[in-house]
Amino acid sequence: MVRPSKKTQIPNLQEAIKETAWKQIAETGAAALSLRAIARELKITAPAIYNYFPDRDALVTALIIDAYTSFGDYQIIARDAQAEDDLAGQLQAIGLAYRQWALEYPQRYQLIFGTPIPGYQAPIMEVLPSAARSLSAPVSVIDQLRIANRLNAEGFPAVQPGYEQMFDVWRSFAGNYDIFSLSVAMLIWSRVHGLVSLEIANDMPPFGVDGDALYMYELKSTINQFIKR
Amino acid sequence: MVRPSKKTQIPNLQEAIKETAWKQIAETGAAALSLRAIARELKITAPAIYNYFPDRDALVTALIIDAYTSFGDYQIIARDAQAEDDLAGQLQAIGLAYRQWALEYPQRYQLIFGTPIPGYQAPIMEVLPSAARSLSAPVSVIDQLRIANRLNAEGFPAVQPGYEQMFDVWRSFAGNYDIFSLSVAMLIWSRVHGLVSLEIANDMPPFGVDGDALYMYELKSTINQFIKR
């Protein structure tokens, strides 16, 4: 038997491969991702996967793009559930959604921001669209704050010249915001990322403060710092 | 030939294995760590390593402990180079040292805080001594601030009961500080970790602000927030 007839074939094998990959990542962690294990579960042979993904890294990239997309959606939905003029409320909602998504899909979060696949380096240009969009929710709010003159970022380091072209590409995926707003958003992002990634990776000493309360404290500190009055 | 005579043996093979591991990690990244590659370079066979480390994970744990120790030393030295009564200066020096160490040894930083080894989970109880000590520098300064009534952490979430025993163990390695100071230090740690880890992993959009300046801005923001006046 060399090729199953169309009736016994799996329809949309490309999607099936990704779904099985996610399933195994959820069960055994992103580090244990294995083409052969995926093939085994789908009852095909490992090299068959190469018809749909040129190599393992390409599959990982596809997974990362899907994860970024889900992550971005999650934050955008949280933002849009708030009153349109309540920018502080929007920023807080986005921050809470950020952590909620990460706690719900810790493996996906690690796949994006950790380095669970040995030797894998995400190709920036392929990932940029979904990655840019995943950061667009906080940037949009901060840009509105800036326009309303309510952004408190005195002394924030100036943006360096020379990146205009790169930024234009980014803008084409994330929305037409000011580069200064992006910079401030990146710093705020680094704060929530710091707390969430330590929490997920279990790198914090296992005693002390409730995770929800600590995160809320940090979120409020940040909002107080960057939003005027 | 089954066992080389003592003259041709490598003295202190245990150390040599670790050194070679570090060398290869620095060259090709922590993810590419391979017992067989280490053995090849030392001109021994791979199973010989098992005389010194029960398995690959044990070697990784030993490397992590060494890294934590180096990391902790680095911060303690930076703190002690400041005037004894300049607590804000000490905290800033520790923060700068934190990033400096991470940029000098990005692979070691990733080995500690990332998950570059598939399936590896650090055994808390083995790592705790060096890990606790690596956090002791900021904790010590914050505890002094607290004692001097200069710590500004109103509304900081209360420490939960039930972890007293764990905390006592931690204290035996890191020093006799208050658990509240540890909690605040953890939050500050998460901030520097967020920024540094994104910078090292190259996860930030590649445009905008100078890394040194951004880090300094965040450090000053944090010091302003947590130190009274």
Added chain:
DNA sequence: TTAAGTTTATAAACACTGTATATTTACACT
């Protein structure tokens, strides 16, 4: 209808990896 060409899978093999087992030899101690 038949022939040619393309798609999509398998089979087999290669070069790796960590690890377990058995074996052999060098050394230390009685």
Added chain:
DNA sequence: AGTGTAAATATACAGTGTTTATAAACTTAA
């Protein structure tokens, strides 16, 4: 001198990603 232990090798197993050759199923066109 003999015995026991320690430290290495040799060999083998199961797993990995990937390459190459091959064959069957499907598509298209003469």
